[in-house]
Amino acid sequence: MSAALRFRNLTLGYDRHPAVHHLDGAVETGALVAVVGPNGAGKSTLFKGIVGVIKPLAGRIERGDPNPQNIAYLPQAAEIDRTFPINVYDMVAMGLWRRAGSFGGIDRAARASIEQAMDAVGLSGFEDRAIATLSGGQMQRMLFARLLLQDAHVIVLDEPFNAVDAKTSADLFDLVQRWHGERRTVLTAMHDIDFVRAHFPETLLLAREPVAWGHTANVLTPENLLAARRMCEAFDQHAELCPEEQAPPSPPFSEAARAGIDPQP
Amino acid sequence: MSTLFQTFIAPFSEFEFMRRALAGALALALGACPIGVFLMLRRMSLVGDAMAHAILPGAAVGFLLSGLNLFAMTAGGLIAGFVVALLTGLVARTTELKEDAALATFYLLSLAIGVTIISLKGTNIDLLHVLFGNVLALDDQTLLMIAANASVTLIVLALIYRPLVIECVDPGFMRTVSRAGGPAHLAFLVLVVLNLVSGFYALGTLLAVGIMMLPAAIGRFWARDTTLMIVIATASGAVSGYAGLLISFHAGVASGPAIILVAGGLYLASLLFGRVGGLVRQAFPGRHLEA
16 A cells, blocks of 8 residues: 655744644555644644645655645635636636646536536536625535545545534535545544544544544544643744754654554445 | 718728727727736736836836837836836735735836936927827827737737636635646736736826726626626727727817726716616615525
8 A cells, every 4th residue: 555645754834933843654545534633733734735835844745646736625714715706617617627727628528527516515506606605615515516526636625614514514524435435545634523533544633743643543532632732732932943853753653553544434 | 870970980981090099999908908807806906007107117218218119118118017017026925015015116116217217308298198198199000019919918818817717716726736827927917018008009108007997897797707797898998999089089089088988987887787786786686586
């Protein structure tokens, strides 16, 4: 089994302050990983690093598939100009960028796949609606339809179920499980610990430093969660330089620790 | 019938300068109006105005070097516009100054330099000519340049249309799927400068932006999607050009302001009666629907 993503002593951050500190480990192809941690734990930062929006301060990310278009990303707060005069159909069709690019036509097969994607997220009939008229949940459904069309091998979802109702999040999680079944690699930032316990085989608990990574049941222990909360509260505006050379690299979460994880649901 | 002909067609069939002016105004509308729609959608409506001021010193340097020479003034204007656009982008990306503030500083400097240069050499008549343009005095070269700029604009816009729209509506998504967003934006800025230079000759620096932004605002009141908005904007730009020239001919008023005033009239009508968010429509929305 090959790794879709491998982090090598990865440090990501802003203005030299690390937001993700010395992360080591690998995400296997086809894994369904929940990334859990308090606010400010570095979940979004890690995702931005994975999709290449920010560059590492130190260390590196190795992608199993070097084509960046094989990673699809749903940010926590999409920078969408909701007043822009564009309809739902065209927004969803953007997901075909890899196939169509700047000039490619949208042929009959492509139109069929757009319709399928809209149907899969329950937005059939919304094709001509302006995006300005969508509710929060409908917006999220539309973005999932676009993700469907992107057909990426690695899918990174930053708190996709925040501020959507139970029905919507259940519908959308069905899609996540479908991707998992198709052996796509899915990383999802989550706050709902019970939901993670019930549905995610693998969890990375992050609190700037990686706290634990492996089987969800082994990671989401009360001790680990408490440690995560404590670590996040310690932030020093005037932090010293990180003594990288002296510090022993944090133990990589071994492949063996996660050997029992079945990538299939 | 003959009075209709006298009023609406004869000015163009009888006078060559009116035919030239009409060709220039239509070409200008074809290029500038789609650009205006994107400026408006990117919330850069005033950027065109600032860029128009930024172009002035380049044209002034061209004027200083070789008098009222089309190519010298055009090249100067293009260079000045590109320099200001690039400096603005650079400062906005590398410092705390935001794009609007950076643009404001550079265009004002540029304008001050331009006015200084003109006052060193030109007479007031030349200054008026530069500031207000004259669509009734387009020579062959100028007309060709305006037409060429419009053609280049439409071709480049067709090439960058998709990345430009995606960059406008969801820049975050664009960044993750492609690197085309940045170059598309830059190409767009180049088109803005190109069309301002065209407008410069027909309408002058002060009003060149008018033929970009007023039709765009008109389009916004009638269309919910970008394509239709561009079509309506371009059509109203063309109508404004034609009607403005007629009014200018019959009433003996300056042509540039007449064109912009017609566009202004269409804009006011759209503001009141527009199908999308017009004031009357807002006041009397009609009974609500069942679902």
